[in-house]
Amino acid sequence: xxQVVWPILLFSLLIFFHMPIVRGMVPLNADWLNHFFLPxxxxxxxxNLELDDPSLNVYPLHKVSSDYRSxxxxxxxxxDIGTGFPLLADNTTLPLxxxxxxxxxxxxxxxxxxxxxxxxxxxxxxxxxxxRQIGLSHLASSLAACAxxxxxxxxVWMEFHFWLSAFCWCPWICALSIRAFQAREFGSVxxxxxxxxxxxxxxxxVCLYSVFGGCAIGILIAGPARMVFKLRTCxxxxxxxxxxxxxxxxxxxxxxxxxFRVSNRYERVNFLxxxxxxxxxxxxxxxxxxxxxxxxxxxxxxxxxxxxxxxIGTISLLFAFLSMGRKNxxxxxxxxxxxxxxxxxxxNRPPIQHLFSALIPVVGQLHHKRALCLLMLIxxxxxxxxxxxxxxxxxxxKRRLGVWLVSLALALAVIISxxxxxxxxxxxxxxxxxxxxxxxxxxxxxLWPTFLLPISSxxxxxxxxxxxxxxxxxxxxxxxxxxxxxxxxxxSFELFYFGGRYNPHVSAAQIYPVVESLNxxxxxxxxxxxCAVNDPSAHPDMLPxxxxxxxxxxxxxxxxxxxNTALPYGLNDVRIKQSLLTRxxxxxxxxxxxxxxxPVLVSSHFSQLGSQILDRLSVKYLMTPKTVSEFPEHYKVVxxxxxxxxxxxxxxxxxxxxxxxNVRQVDPFHIPNLLEQASNRHLxxxxxxxxxxxxxxxxxxxxxIITYDAHxxxxxxxxxxxxxxxxxxxxxxxxxxxxxxxxQPQPVNLVVRGAWIQSQATKxxxxxxxxxxxxxxxxxxxxxLITCGFVGSTFIGRRR
Numbered sequence: 051x052x053q054v055v056w057p058i059l060l061f062s063l064l065i066f067f068h069m070p071i072v073r074g075m076v077p078l079n080a081d082w083l084n085h086f087f088l089p090x091x092x093x094x095x096x097x098n099l100e101l102d103d104p105s106l107n108v109y110p111l112h113k114v115s116s117d118y119r120s121x122x123x124x125x126x127x128x129x130d131i132g133t134g135f136p137l138l139a140d141n142t143t144l145p146l147x148x149x150x151x152x153x154x155x156x157x158x159x160x161x162x163x164x165x166x167x168x169x170x171x172x173x174x175x176x177x178x179x180x181x182r183q184i185g186l187s188h189l190a191s192s193l194a195a196c197a198x199x200x201x202x203x204x205x206v207w208m209e210f211h212f213w214l215s216a217f218c219w220c221p222w223i224c225a226l227s228i229r230a231f232q233a234r235e236f237g238s239v240x241x242x243x244x245x246x247x248x249x250x251x252x253x254x255x256v257c258l259y260s261v262f263g264g265c266a267i268g269i270l271i272a273g274p275a276r277m278v279f280k281l282r283t284c285x286x287x288x289x290x291x292x293x294x295x296x297x298x299x300x301x302x303x304x305x306x307x308x309x310f311r312v313s314n315r316y317e318r319v320n321f322l323x324x325x326x327x328x329x330x331x332x333x334x335x336x337x338x339x340x341x342x343x344x345x346x347x348x349x350x351x352x353x354x355x356x357x358x359x360x361x362i363g364t365i366s367l368l369f370a371f372l373s374m375g376r377k378n379x380x381x382x383x384x385x386x387x388x389x390x391x392x393x394x395x396x397x398n399r400p401p402i403q404h405l406f407s408a409l410i411p412v413v414g415q416l417h418h419k420r421a422l423c424l425l426m427l428i429x430x431x432x433x434x435x436x437x438x439x440x441x442x443x444x445x446x447x448k449r450r451l452g453v454w455l456v457s458l459a460l461a462l463a464v465i466i467s468x469x470x471x472x473x474x475x476x477x478x479x480x481x482x483x484x485x486x487x488x489x490x491x492x493x494x495x496x497l498w499p500t501f502l503l504p505i506s507s508x509x510x511x512x513x514x515x516x517x518x519x520x521x522x523x524x525x526x527x528x529x530x531x532x533x534x535x536x537x538x539x540x541x542s543f544e545l546f547y548f549g550g551r552y553n554p555h556v557s558a559a560q561i562y563p564v565v566e567s568l569n570x571x572x573x574x575x576x577x578x579x580x581c582a583v584n585d586p587s588a589h590p591d592m593l594p595x596x597x598x599x600x601x602x603x604x605x606x607x608x609x610x611x612x613x614n615t616a617l618p619y620g621l622n623d624v625r626i627k628q629s630l631l632t633r634x635x636x637x638x639x640x641x642x643x644x645x646x647x648x649p650v651l652v653s654s655h656f657s658q659l660g661s662q663i664l665d666r667l668s669v670k671y672l673m674t675p676k677t678v679s680e681f682p683e684h685y686k687v688v689x690x691x692x693x694x695x696x697x698x699x700x701x702x703x704x705x706x707x708x709x710x711x712n713v714r715q716v717d718p719f720h721i722p723n724l725l726e727q728a729s730n731r732h733l734x735x736x737x738x739x740x741x742x743x744x745x746x747x748x749x750x751x752x753x754x755i756i757t758y759d760a761h762x763x764x765x766x767x768x769x770x771x772x773x774x775x776x777x778x779x780x781x782x783x784x785x786x787x788x789x790x791x792x793x794q795p796q797p798v799n800l801v802v803r804g805a806w807i808q809s810q811a812t813k814x815x816x817x818x819x820x821x822x823x824x825x826x827x828x829x830x831x832x833x834x835l836i837t838c839g840f841v842g843s844t845f846i847g848r849r850r
Contacts, residue, residue, distance in 0.1 A: 062196060062542055063170055066550065070163025075555035077163050077209055079105050080562070082554075088610040088675055089567045089693045097554030102607065104209040106627050107142055109561070110617040112162060112211065115143040116153040118760075127760050127818045131617055132626040132635060133579075133667060133801055134779035138823065139301035142212050146298050147251040149215050159558050169214045174199045176221030177430060183225050184271055184380055186434045187441065189531050193369070193538050194434030200542070202333065202360025203426045205549035216252020216260050217423050219244050223264030223287075224271070230283045231272045238287050239840045245291025246833070250298055256420055261288060263424040270383050293833030300826035304782060308632045322395040322422070325481075333361035333548040334500045337484075361548050362429050364504040365511065365541040368455075369436030370429050381435045388428045395421065437534045445526055448533060449519035455512025459505050463496050466505075470495025503547060507540050562618045567693050571621055571671060574688075577704050577758060578670035579624045579777075582611035583659060585677045610675055610693065624669050632781070634718070634801045638663060641722045659685065659696075663725050666799055668777040670701040700731075702777060705753045705765050708734045708804075709772040710742050721800040734775065734804075737797050741806040753814075763816040767807060774814055775804040783820025789813055 069075040082096035083105045111128075115137065118125035125145050128137040137143055144150070149165040156164065174195040181191035198204065198221075207213045222244045230237030249257045265284040272280060292299060328335050373381045440448070470489040473482055488498045496502060514536045518526040526532065571580055613627035626635065642661055659672065660682035672685070674694045681696060689695035712732040716724060721735045750769035757764035763776060773796065778784075780803040786793040788811050798804040805814060 060171075063167065063174065063199070066200065066546065067163070067167045067170070069555040070160070071167060073555075074160055074558065075163065076159045076558060076561060077104075077166055077553045077555055078109055078159075078561060079209070079554050080556045080560045083612070083615065084560070084563070087608070087612055087615075089565050089673070090563070091692065098552065101209060101552075101554070106607070106612055106614050108209065108211055109159075109162065110614045111137070111140065111143040113158060113618055115145045115150065116158050116161070119145060119150060119153055123760075125760070126820070126823060129758075129760055129778060130620070130622045131614065132624060132779065133777060134781065135626065136301060136305055136781060136783075136820075138298060139305040141253050141302055141305075144212060144215065144251060144298070147215055148247055149211070149251060159561060163555075165211055166208050166214070169211070169218045170199055170204070170208075173204065173214070173218035173221065176218065176225065177427070180221045180225040180228075181431060181434045183228055184431070186431075187438055187531075189534050189538070190434040190437035190441070193366075193437045193534065193541065194430045196538060196542055196545070197363050197366040197433050198427060198430035200545035200549050201362045201366070201426055201430075202329075202545075202549050202552070203362070203423055205545075206360060206552050208553050212253040213256050213420065214252075216248055216256040219248035219251065220260035220264040220424070221427060223248065223261060224268040227265050227268030227284055227287065228272055230287065231268070231276070231280050236841060238283050239290070239837055241284075241287040242290035242294065242837065245288055246294030249291060249295035254299070254302060259421050259424065261291070263421075263427075267384075267387070267424070267428070270387055271380050273379065273383070290833055290836060293829050294837065296829035296833065297823065297826035300829065301820065301822040304820075304822040305632075308634075308781070321399060322392075324396060327392070329360050330362050331364070331367065332500050332504060338548075338551060361545070362426055363433075363541050363545050364507045365537050365544065366429060366433040368508070368511070369434070369440070369537070370432035372436035372439050373432045373434075376435060376439050378435060381432065384428050384432055384435075388425055388432070391425050391428070395425075437537065440537075441530045441534055445519045445523055448515045448526065452512045452514070452516025452519060455508050456516065457512075459509030459512060462501075462505050462508075466501050467494060467496045499547070503544055507544055511537055511540055562615070566691060567673065567689060567695060568616070568619045568621065570689050570695065571673075572619060575621060575671060577622075577668075577755060578701060579622045579668050580616065580671040580673065581624045581664060581669045582608065582616075582673045583678075584609035585675045611673055624664070624667050632779075632801075634780070634797075637719075638722050638725075638800050641726050661726065662728065662731065663722070665698065665700045665731075666702050666725060666777070667802070668702050668704050670698050672696045672698060703752070704778075705755055705774065705776045707750075707753055707767070707770050707772050707774055708732065710740055713740050713773050715740050718797075718800055725799055734773065734798055735800070736773070736804070738794075750809075756813075761818040765814045765816075767811050767814060769809055770811065771807060771809040773798065773804045774807050775799075775802060776816060777802045778816075779803070783818055783822065785817050785819050787815040787817065790815075 064071065070077055079096065079098055079101040081094050082098065082102060084090040084092040085094050085096045114128060114130075115125050118137075125137040125143065128135050128140075138145060149168055152161045152164050152168070177195040177198045178191045181194045182188070186194065204214065204217075223241055226237060226241035226244055230241050245261050248260050251257075252260070265288065269277075269280050269284065326336075374385055440451075443451075469485065473486045473489060473495075485495060488500075489495045492498045496505070511533075515533055518533060611623070613623055613625035616623040625639075642663060659674075659678075664672075671688075672695070674696065676690075676692075676694055678694055684700040685696040685698060687694060688697045712730070712734060714724075714733060714735050715737065716735050718737050721737075724733075724735055750767075753765050753767045753770065753774060755763065756766050763778070765774065765776065767774065775798050779801060780795065780797040784795055784803060786795045786803075786805040788805065788807050790813075793805045793807075793814075796804045796806065803816070807814060
């Protein structure tokens with residue numbers, strides 16, 4: 051049996067991921083992007099309306115990171131998004147993740163799908179290894195791994211690499227912590243390595259859930275004995291793991307310090323509603339965005355977002371219930387932990403979260419949609435215990451259980467059919483409205499797959515148990531694992547059916563396809579920036595017949611070329627779509643949004659085409675819909691086809707010189723309004739004292755950019771004196787050198803950077819040399835030496 055289990059599990063993974071591995075399809079919602087936004091505007095219907103962040107955040111930044119790595123460079127800074135951004139610290143790209151290794155060997159975007167497969171493989175093997183370690187059989191361990199791998203909690207998050215890449219290490223952290231508690235060789239060191247890899251591979255918030263959750267579950271399984279030793283061991287592993295990951299962790303923490311994290315942004319959807327627990331039993335009860343069969347999110351919290359804690363599998367839940375009959379202390383502790391976890395998540399509400407966010411800004415809210423994965427892991431382990439309990443049960447117990455399951459399935463079928471017969475066809479956003487809609491759609495409510503498949507699974511397993519125990523008694527006594535093998539097949543089918551519909555797969559050619567207007571910008575943009583600007587007159591509240599779906603996407607994502615989508619085309623869009631923004635950038639761009647726009651990211655549209663803020667950020671080209679008819683005099687139409695592209699004749703060059711007479715020192719708080727209202731376009735605003743410089747010579751020429759790399763910019767100047775401004779982001783780590791001598795960097799106009807120069811200067815260099823990265827590197831190096839020292843001393847001790 052042992053030789054068969056692993057091939058079955060691997061074969062299941064290959065079936066589930068055959069589209070990216072065999073067919074080269076990419077798990078990405080490019081159809082969503084092309085359907086909703088100009089300049090694509092293709093007449094296709096998106097496979098999943100709710101999946102948007104992968105195409106806006108994950109894929110573009112992963113592609114850029116992969117391009118850097120293919121050139122042998124570590125992506126510390128990305129200059130082609132906004133006015134520049136610390137790529138190593140963005141919590142999404144994660145260039146040091148082990149899942150980025152295939153990018154150096156295989157072509158992009160094929161590796162984008164391979165990463166997801168590897169994450170599931172590591173998660174499944176981790177759950178299997180953990181289940182075996184706590185005494186489960188090979189078959190029960192495989193069932194636990196399958197239940198965890200393909201439950202909707204993991205499947206829905208499949209496209210979000212930064213989530214699954216962190217959580218897939220949680221069972222490994224748990225299993226290796228248990229080895230450390232047992233004083234196994236390298237146990238605590240291996241656990242520390244798993245913690246470090248987890249922190250390098252995923253979003254900090256999910257990493258913390260995975261690390262502390264994994265250690266807590268490990269302590270729970272190991273029992274209360276020697277608790278001080280276990281806590282000390284876990285603390286050692288966590289501290290050493292954080293040290294190993296410091297090269298990425300410290301820069302991320304620095305970005306959080308510069309950031310503007312909105313802790314209450316998702317309060318409507320990030321807290322567990324009691325009604326959502328129904329989705330654990332009945333899949334797609336609130337609708338499945340992947341199949342498009344949902345109605346409204348007004349009553350049930352939300353549709354797609356509410357499914358992050360989705361179907362765990364009817365068989366998994368049944369076996370988890372059966373495990374409670376075992377007199378196994380681990381079972382009982384896990385069951386108690388599950389109940390406490392559910393109660394904590396239900397009690398977790400905004401007032402508690404506001405305090406939590408203030409105490410630990412890097413974590414923000416305790417998102418139940420993400421923390422719920424720990425509860426799914428516990429259920430999967432309990433399902434394994436229940437499977438072993440069924441294997442060890444008597445033939446008479448199997449017969450009685452079969453009768454109960456068949457009776458339960460029939461009773462549920464009758465009850466649901468009666469409910470379908472009495473509900474009216476009310477389309478309101480209530481539970482009765484949804485049931486009525488499904489009754490009308492399928493004829494009988496029981497024929498809705500959400501009810502039919504789980505109930506059929508119970509009935510089929512019940513028939514199998516009763517039949518094998520009644521008519522094949524000798525065979526059942528000899529091959530006790532056989533009913534569990536059938537249950538594993540039913541469970542796999544169940545989860546494959548419901549989970550496999552969530553994530554769209556598209557060909558590589560469909561991802562950011564060729565667009566004439568974007569090709570035009572590629573040829574003309576140069577080092578200047580561009581921006582996509584929505585038509586304020588086309589606000590969805592003013593459009594007759596605008597659907598709720600379109601209205602929501604317009605308000606939150608924009609009308610044309612969402613931020614980050616210009617990145618794969620090699621274009622520099624001044625906007626940023628990120629969950630971690632600098633406070634400075636956010637403050638500046640809040641001046642450029644419509645009053646009706648929600649105060650969220652810098653992903654929204656602008657109400658002012660002629661804003662001085664855009665001019666000062668070197669925005670030379672603006673893309674708008676064809677409906678725009680009024681625009682400032684200094685804008686010239688240079689492209690008029692599927693969209694309009696304007697050339698901004700007043701755009702500042704990427705680098706320019708300002709005399710000290712035109713520099714004002716002001717409080718940073720007032721800079722955005724001063725920039726927008728300044729009558730003198732030559733005025734620039736700084737926060738530090740003004741240095742009086744020589745008057746520049748009449749024969750001086752404008753500064754010119756000689757070298758422009760991600761981490762190094764070289765500017766040539768001649769007979770010039772004053773404040774030399776580069777319209778790239780001011781951020782800790784950028785150092786200025788004038789003719790090789792260090793100069794004091796100066797934040798200019800709140801978000802860009804400058805340096806004072808005298809007339810004899812000939813060259814100014816900007817070098818990105820962040821202390822956070824160097825400090826992180828040395829901490830990681832020390833952590834690596836400590837790890838090697840522990841391993842080496844243990845190995846030498848064994849030889850002696």
